[in-house]
Amino acid sequence: TTVQDSPTAAGSGANASSNFKSAERSGPDVSPERVSAVVTAVLQGVHAAIRQHGVTYPEFQAAKAWLMEVGEVGEWPLFMDVFVEHVVEEVAADQQQGTKGSILGPYYLPDQVRLSSPCELPHRADEKGEPLGLSGQVRDVDGTPLAGADVDIWHADADGYYSGFAPDIPLGNLRGVVTTDAEGNFEIRTVQPAPYQIPTDGPTGKLIEAAGWHPWRPAHLHLMVRADGHRTITTQLYFAGGEWLDSDVAEATKPELVLDPVDDGSGVRRASYDFELEQG
Ligand code: MBD
Ligand code: FE
Numbered sequence: 001t002t003v004q005d006s007p008t009a010a011g012s013g014a015n016a017s018s019n020f021k022s023a024e025r026s027g028p029d030v031s032p033e034r035v036s037a038v039v040t041a042v043l044q045g046v047h048a049a050i051r052q053h054g055v056t057y058p059e060f061q062a063a064k065a066w067l068m069e070v071g072e073v074g075e076w077p078l079f080m081d082v083f084v085e086h087v088v089e090e091v092a093a094d095q096q097q098g099t100k101g102s103i104l105g106p107y108y109l110p111d112q113v114r115l116s117s118p119c120e121l122p123h124r125a126d127e128k129g130e131p132l133g134l135s136g137q138v139r140d141v142d143g144t145p146l147a148g149a150d151v152d153i154w155h156a157d158a159d160g161y162y163s164g165f166a167p168d169i170p171l172g173n174l175r176g177v178v179t180t181d182a183e184g185n186f187e188i189r190t191v192q193p194a195p196y197q198i199p200t201d202g203p204t205g206k207l208i209e210a211a212g213w214h215p216w217r218p219a220h221l222h223l224m225v226r227a228d229g230h231r232t233i234t235t236q237l238y239f240a241g242g243e244w245l246d247s248d249v250a251e252a253t254k255p256e257l258v259l260d261p262v263d264d265g266s267g268v269r270r271a272s273y274d275f276e277l278e279q280g
Pocket of ligand 1: 075078081082103104106107196217250251
C-alpha cells in the first residue's frame with residue numbers, strides 16, 4: 001500500500017487514488033451483452049439529461065474539463081464512493097441477512113495492528129476528542145457467539161482527518177483489527193470522530209459548491225467484521241443527534257446504524273452494538 005502525504009486539503013482525496021490503485025483485485029468476468037446493457041443505460045441517462053436541460057456547448061466543454069481534472073488530481077475514488085457507492089451497496093444488500101451494511105468509502109487500509117479485546121485504538125499522546133467506548137458481541141444470525149472474529153475499525157480524528165491520507169498523522173492512527181474473546185465480545189476505547197468534510201479545494205468540492213450542496217458526512221465509525229465461514233459485513237456506525245445525520249452527502253446512513261452513547265460517569269461516552277453475520 002502506497003501512502004503519501006500531501007500539504008493540500010484535497011490531498012486526502014488524491015491519496016485515496018494511489019491507495020486504490022495499489023490494492024490487489026481481480027476484475028469481474030463480464031459478458032459483452034452485460035457491458036452493452038449497462039453502458040447503454042448509463043449513456044442514455046446522460047443523453048436524457050442533456051435533452052431535458054438543453055445542455056449547451058460551453059457546458060459540455062466545462063463538463064469535459066471537470067472530468068479530466070477529477071482524474072488528473074486523483075479524486076475518482078472519492079467521487080465514486082461519495083456519489084455512487086451507496087446504490088451498489090443497496091443492490092448488494094438486497095438478499096442479505098444480519099447487520100445492515102454501509103459503504104466502504106475511500107479511506108480503508110488493510111493489515112492494521114491486531115488488538116485483543118479490551119483494547120484502545122492506536123492514538124497520539126495528545127489525541128483530541130472526547131473518550132468513546134464501543135463494546136458488543138459478534139454472532140451468527142442464529143445467535144451463536146463468534147469467538148476469534150475480527151472487528152476491523154477505522155475512523156477520522158477529532159478534526160475529521162484519516163491517518164494514511166491526511167498529512168501529519170502517524171500511520172495506523174485510530175485504526176485497528178480487534179479480535180473477539182471466547183464469548184464473541186469486544187470492547188474498544190477510542191475518541192469521538194468529527195464529521196467529515198469533502199475537500200473543498202478539489203474538483204469534487206468545486207462541483208458540490210457549484211451545485212449549492214453541502215460537503216459533509218456525519219461523524220462515523222467504519223467497521224468491517226469478519227469471521228471464518230461467514231459473510232463479511234462492511235458498515236458504518238453514526239451518532240444520535242449528530243450534525244448531518246439526516247443529510248449525509250454520501251447518502252450512506254441507515255436508522256439501524258445509529259449509536260446513542262451515554263457517559264458512564266467517568267467522562268467516557270459508551271455505546272454497544274452487536275453484529276450478526278450470515279453463514280456462507
Ligand atoms: C469518507 O470518510 C467516507 O466514509 C466516504 C464514504 C466518502 C468520503 C469520505
Ligand atoms: Fe469515512
